[in-house]
Amino acid sequence: MTRYGPMFGPDVTFLGVPPCTLDEPVTYADADVVIVGAPFDGGTSHRPGTRFGPSAIRQACYLPHDGSRPSLALRVDALRDLCVYDAGDVEMFSGDIERSLGALETAVHAVAAAGAIPVVLGGDHSIALPDATGVARHHGLGRVSLVHFDAHADTGDIEFGSLHGHGQPMRRLIESGAVRGDRFLQIGLRGYWPGPETLSWMAGQRMRSYEMTEVVARGLDECLTEAFAIATDECEGVFLSVDVDVVDPGMAPGTGTPEPGGFTSRQLLDAVRRVCYELPVVGVDVVEVAPPYDHADITAYLGNRVVLEALSAIARRRRDAAGGEPWNPIQPLLDAR
Numbered sequence: 001m002t003r004y005g006p007m008f009g010p011d012v013t014f015l016g017v018p019p020c021t022l023d024e025p026v027t028y029a030d031a032d033v034v035i036v037g038a039p040f041d042g043g044t045s046h047r048p049g050t051r052f053g054p055s056a057i058r059q060a061c062y063l064p065h066d067g068s069r070p071s072l073a074l075r076v077d078a079l080r081d082l083c084v085y086d087a088g089d090v091e092m093f094s095g096d097i098e099r100s101l102g103a104l105e106t107a108v109h110a111v112a113a114a115g116a117i118p119v120v121l122g123g124d125h126s127i128a129l130p131d132a133t134g135v136a137r138h139h140g141l142g143r144v145s146l147v148h149f150d151a152h153a154d155t156g157d158i159e160f161g162s163l164h165g166h167g168q169p170m171r172r173l174i175e176s177g178a179v180r181g182d183r184f185l186q187i188g189l190r191g192y193w194p195g196p197e198t199l200s201w202m203a204g205q206r207m208r209s210y211e212m213t214e215v216v217a218r219g220l221d222e223c224l225t226e227a228f229a230i231a232t233d234e235c236e237g238v239f240l241s242v243d244v245d246v247v248d249p250g251m252a253p254g255t256g257t258p259e260p261g262g263f264t265s266r267q268l269l270d271a272v273r274r275v276c277y278e279l280p281v282v283g284v285d286v287v288e289v290a291p292p293y294d295h296a297d298i299t300a301y302l303g304n305r306v307v308l309e310a311l312s313a314i315a316r317r318r319r320d321a322a323g324g325e326p327w328n329p330i331q332p333l334l335d336a337r
Contacts, residue, residue, distance in 0.1 A: 007089045037087075040123045241284060
């Protein structure tokens with residue numbers, strides 16, 4: 001796990017945070033968060049290109065890359081209030097999916113075992129298997145719930161003759177015992193896949209999947225509140241997995257399997273903020289940003305802001321837990337300044 005730097009693009013860290021090296025624990029011994037790049041698209045079923053996602057997410061900001069990002073809404077500066085490092089990319093060869101996913105699991109487990117929250121920049125969604133497994137190996141298999149934003153269930157069995165791919169990681173996580181099916185919350189599903197056989201398998205695992213029709217009819221906030229109650233029951237922590245295709249392709253065109261009719265970018269950012277502010281998040285991944293299909297960096301910017309929203313909410317949760325006046329979302333921007 002020698003620091004590889006980036007596999008694709010310039011050697012930059014996420015918005016200028018300090019670098020670290022995973023096989024040198026002293027370089028991140030004080031970390032609250034370690035960012036890890038997973039530039040892998042060898043599990044893609046349709047359009048490849050997510051191998052360039054980590055580099056795009058790291059760089060997608062017009063502000064100086066100075067390791068500082070004050071949140072107007074949450075009144076914290078996550079990149080300074082938390083100790084955040086960037087470990088660079090894990091070496092992931094697209095022609096060898098098992099080796100690549102194994103290397104990523106080792107990296108994520110090292111971060112979790114050091115007491116930090118791994119934030120993984122994908123890459124296609126096949127990386128969710130090693131990401132959540134690496135975290136669960138530290139916190140306890142079956143003791144980490146999973147909150148999953150996606151247009152697709154990703155619970156396929158064998159695709160193109162393989163057990164691994166970006167349409168299958170959630171089935172593999174449940175089958176392995178890393179995550180319990182009845183503590184698996186999926187939000188934003190829509191479209192025309194999977195079919196009845198796969199849906200029956202999901203029901204048999206007692207998964208809770210919120211399709212967009214239900215989300216629209218009940219309201220996103222109500223669905224999230226219900227999901228949060230399930231996620232925190234009998235689990236030590238929550239892993240958050242965000243596939244950018246949960247957002248309508250009109251607002252996130254740079255992805256491999258776009259599905260019309262999804263969230264707005266505002267809805268996703270609000271939802272991620274709630275997850276990371278209200279729940280004990282122990283790991284995050286942001287996946288399926290595919291720059292070759294992006295326009296004016298729209299999707300890369302969204303991926304960048306998802307990471308920042310998650311980190312800001314974690315920082316605010318910790319500040320509130322330490323005492324003082326809790327965050328008030330209706331407080332005017334300039335009040336008490």
